[in-house]
Amino acid sequence: xxxxxxxxxxxxxxxxxxxxxxxxxxxxxxxxxxxxxxxxxxxxxxxxxxxxxxxxxxxxxxxxxxxxxxxxxxxxxxxxxxxxxxxxxxxxxxxxxxxxxxxxxxxxxxxxxxxxxxxxxxxxxxxxxxxxxxxxxxxxxxxxxxxxxxxxxxxxxxxxxxxxxxxxxxxxxxxxxxxxxxxxxxxxxxxxxxxxxxxxxxxxxxxxxxxxxxxxxxxxxxxxxxxxxxxxxxxxxxxxxxxxxxxxxxxxxxxxxxxxxxxxxxxxxxxxxxxxxxxxxxxxxxxxxxxxxxxxxxxxxxxxxxxxxxxxxxxxxxxxxxxxxxxxxxxxxxxxx
Amino acid sequence: xxxxxxxxxxxxxxxxxxxxxxxxxxxxxxxxxxxxxxxxxxxxxxxxxxxxxxxxxxxxxxxxxxxxxxxxxxxxxxxxxxxxxxxxxxxxxxxxxxxxxxxxxxxxxxxxxxxxxxxxxxxxxxxxxxxxxxxxxxxxxxxxxxxxxxxxxxxxxxxxxxxxxxxxxxxxxxxxxxxxxxxxxxxxxxxxxxxxxxxxxxxxxxxxxxxxxxxxxxxxxxxxxxxxxxxxxxxxxxxxxxxxxxxxxxxxxxxxxxxxxxxxxxxxxxxxxxxxxxxxxxxxxxxxxxxxxxxxxxxxxxxxxxxxxxxxxxxxxxxxxxxxxxxxxxxxxxxxx
Numbered sequence: 001x002x003x004x005x006x007x008x009x010x011x012x013x014x015x016x017x018x019x020x021x022x023x024x025x026x027x028x029x030x031x032x033x034x035x036x037x038x039x040x041x042x043x044x045x046x047x048x049x050x051x052x053x054x055x056x057x058x059x060x061x062x063x064x065x066x067x068x069x070x071x072x073x074x075x076x077x078x079x080x081x082x083x084x085x086x087x088x089x090x091x092x093x094x095x096x097x098x099x100x101x102x103x104x105x106x107x108x109x110x111x112x113x114x115x116x117x118x119x120x121x122x123x124x125x126x127x128x129x130x131x132x133x134x135x136x137x138x139x140x141x142x143x144x145x146x147x148x149x150x151x152x153x154x155x156x157x158x159x160x161x162x163x164x165x166x167x168x169x170x171x172x173x174x175x176x177x178x179x180x181x182x183x184x185x186x187x188x189x190x191x192x193x194x195x196x197x198x199x200x201x202x203x204x205x206x207x208x209x210x211x212x213x214x215x216x217x218x219x220x221x222x223x224x225x226x227x228x229x230x231x232x233x234x235x236x237x238x239x240x241x242x243x244x245x246x247x248x249x250x251x252x253x254x255x256x257x258x259x260x261x262x263x264x265x266x267x268x269x270x271x272x273x274x275x276x277x278x279x280x281x282x283x284x285x286x287x288x289x290x291x292x293x294x295x296x297x298x299x300x301x302x303x304x305x306x307x308x309x310x311x312x313x314x315x316x317x318x319x320x321x322x323x324x325x326x327x328x329x330x331x332x333x334x335x336x337x
Numbered sequence: 338x339x340x341x342x343x344x345x346x347x348x349x350x351x352x353x354x355x356x357x358x359x360x361x362x363x364x365x366x367x368x369x370x371x372x373x374x375x376x377x378x379x380x381x382x383x384x385x386x387x388x389x390x391x392x393x394x395x396x397x398x399x400x401x402x403x404x405x406x407x408x409x410x411x412x413x414x415x416x417x418x419x420x421x422x423x424x425x426x427x428x429x430x431x432x433x434x435x436x437x438x439x440x441x442x443x444x445x446x447x448x449x450x451x452x453x454x455x456x457x458x459x460x461x462x463x464x465x466x467x468x469x470x471x472x473x474x475x476x477x478x479x480x481x482x483x484x485x486x487x488x489x490x491x492x493x494x495x496x497x498x499x500x501x502x503x504x505x506x507x508x509x510x511x512x513x514x515x516x517x518x519x520x521x522x523x524x525x526x527x528x529x530x531x532x533x534x535x536x537x538x539x540x541x542x543x544x545x546x547x548x549x550x551x552x553x554x555x556x557x558x559x560x561x562x563x564x565x566x567x568x569x570x571x572x573x574x575x576x577x578x579x580x581x582x583x584x585x586x587x588x589x590x591x592x593x594x595x596x597x598x599x600x601x602x603x604x605x606x607x608x609x610x611x612x613x614x615x616x617x618x619x620x621x622x623x624x625x626x627x628x629x630x631x632x633x634x635x636x637x638x639x640x641x642x643x644x645x646x647x648x649x650x651x652x653x654x655x656x657x658x659x660x661x662x663x664x665x666x667x668x669x670x671x672x673x674x
Contacts, residue, residue: 041467041495042495042497042499043495043502044502045498045499045501045502046495046498055488072423083501084539094464097460097464120455120497120501121498121501123460123463124494124497125433125498126460126496127434127490127493128490128491128494128495128498129492130467131487131488131491131494132491134471134483134490135488135491136488138480138483138484138487139484141480143475143478145472146475147472147475150468150471150472150475151468152471153465153467153468154465154468154469156464157461157462157464157465157468158378158379158383158465160457160459160461161378161380161382161461161462161465162380163381163385164457164461165381165382165457166384176673188475211547217387287489301513303511318477322620331437
């Protein structure tokens with residue numbers, strides 16, 4: 001797989017998240033204090049929920065991106081910690097709302113907030129976290145960071161809604177798919193990189209460059225996610241065909257339908273549109289996506305994007321943090337969950 | 338009923354909402370344009386939902402408050418329209434999220450967004466509206482308005498969560514009840530009045546005074562709402578005993594339990610704690626709240642608060658807008674829905 005990658009990425013072995021986070025490990029601890037402080041509340045129920053959220057803390061990729069981006073753009077400042085806390089508050093708010101949305105009964109392997117405390121608490125907690133994030137930024141006059149983040153929230157919700165809309169009409173072209181994932185996933189990663197650079201006091205051009213790299217990483221990240229739905233070997237323990245059952249058309253399927261002869265594509269389209277599919281039908285579509293070359297083509301796109309982001313990072317001065325960001329591009333392309 | 342009210346309010350006949358809105362009728366039109374513009378989107382599904390929301394537009398009490406408060410505090414400015422749009426965006430976002438929360442199948446007499454488009458769209462739309470409100474304020478540098486509003490969102494979600502927490506423990510004292518409704522309902526009305534005054538360029542003391550009056554109006558407003566649950570005559574067409582079935586303790590019941598002899602209060606408490614209540618049991622509690630004098634006592638508190646707010650408005654110079662705000666205090670106390 002490494003051979004297809006552009007030079008910068010090909011020279012980089014995929015690193016573990018721990019290695020990627022190493023250059024900012026101490027800074028992540030400072031961020032965590034800010035994050036915890038921002039969530040403190042007078043309401044006992046809320047504290048219980050927040051404690052639970054802190055315990056199941058995720059990979060903290062977003063704060064890591066903010067801090068690494070700040071580091072390569074001039075150096076981490078007090079504002080960088082607040083930017084990292086802001087983005088993690090927003091991200092946690094969207095996760096909690098997603099729990100409500102998905103009526104998911106598990107997330108990150110732990111029972112979801114939704115199931116434990118019901119929808120009502122989930123929605124309110126999401127709103128509470130959002131407002132705490134806003135106040136954190138407003139109290140310190142970080143208006144530029146707030147603008148970057150609000151715009152990302154707008155794009156994220158627009159992207160998700162566009163995906164629902166197109167899913168109903170089954171007319172997801174490659175172009176529309178990229179627009180959806182740019183809004184849905186690219187926007188927040190872009191905002192992390194932009195906020196990091198801005199918090200370091202970088203000039204507008206540098207902030208824009210960091211943002212663009214983030215958007216590209218976000219695209220690669222989302223395609224990787226969408227590949228899992230068709231690739232049992234890569235997706236450790238994740239069930240196959242879930243998007244398909246949701247009638248959600250993602251890149252592997254879109255490219256497979258483009259590549260395949262019209263008759264076969266037509267037959268598969270009919271299955272995809274079915275509201276309920278048998279296990280055999282789902283397996284048939286998954287096999288079609290693999291055998292037609294759609295899966296490989298989608299993986300190729302993802303690797304191109306990761307390589308493109310890694311290469312663009314070459315415009316920043318060499319440093320441990322820059323190497324970590326390049327390592328992150330490789331990680332995104334190679335990660336198994 | 339008018340006889341119990343303090344002078345300022347006693348002299349004021351309750352007005353229709355149309356009369357209250359008359360001094361700012363033209364300004365409300367300008368606000369509506371800002372509101373509509375802020376909700377425009379590229380996503381067709383979103384536009385359809387937004388069109389639907391605009392059609393079932395509510396009483397727009399919150400923008401009215403912003404504009405009237407601006408008018409009495411120095412005069413309506415461009416910032417006032419944006420403040421009004423911001424608050425209506427936040428309010429609409431919370432309504433949409435409430436639809437998800439309540440799994441309500443109807444709101445304002447029209448089928449809810451939730452039922453029509455499912456939870457997912459409801460949550461996303463709420464997030465989208467929130468972000469548009471933020472961007473509206475950020476784009477024009479209205480950071481003070483944003484701070485006022487974010488703090489209101491924080492208090493609203495904290496208040497709702499505190500209510501859920503206390504509902505489980507059935508230990509809602511009068512003091513806790515007032516803390517809950519101050520956060521849940523007072524905060525946003527207070528924010529409307531504060532944002533209006535700030536948008537007019539009023540000094541800090543005036544902004545604080547407007548805010549305090551808003552908080553008091555908000556308390557009266559919420560008690561009025563809670564009275565409906567026990568007062569079939571006042572609540573035109575609204576079902577009785579819903580809060581009770583939810584095991585939600587509100588002021589009429591809290592005061593009734595305080596007033597009643599211990600034995601009777603104990604018997605009623607047992608019924609309230611039941612997870613499911615028969616129609617007869619619900620009717621018994623409703624009758625108890627009326628006959629013990631709890632309902633009248635709660636109505637008395639509400640009227641005191643409305644009168645207090647009306648009196649405090651006397652510190653603003655006389656004007657049509659001030660009369661309208663005093664009329665609003667009377668409206669809040671007398672409204673039938």
